[in-house]
Amino acid sequence: MLRGLRLLLLCACLFGVVVYAAILEKRSSDRLGLLNTYTSIFDLGDENLAGIKTPNDLFSYLKDVLAASRLLLPLSSAYFVEETGEMKVLQGVRKFTSPEAIEVEGLEPMIDLEAFSIMA
Secondary structure (H helix, E strand, C coil): CHHHHHHHHHHHHHHHHHHHHHHHHHCCHHHHHHHHHHHHHCCCCHHHHHCCCCHHHHHHHHHHHHHHHHHHCCCCHHHHECCCCCECCCCCCCCCCCCCCCCCCCCCCCCCCCCCCCCC
16 A cells, blocks of 8 residues: 555656656747747748648648758758848858867867868
């Protein structure tokens, strides 16, 4: 009887920890930011998704998603360039006049080639 009560109390405590973790997860600002971004870019509102009733509606929606996803692809021109032709990502690019070694504490790269370099 006492062992059963201890197991029940342990299960209740674990349930409380799981509920608390779920509450913390919902408050995550990173998760909320991604959710808001994807909801707006891919038009994931309930009213829009409820309008998909036929295969043609689905294919039309997927075409819109494909076009919108270009904004999130780093290799896409839509990722780098505004509609006005202005660069979004590469503004303020720093030009290096000579090689520059960066010392990072705890980082010990092991490179076999003398001519190896990383371009920024």
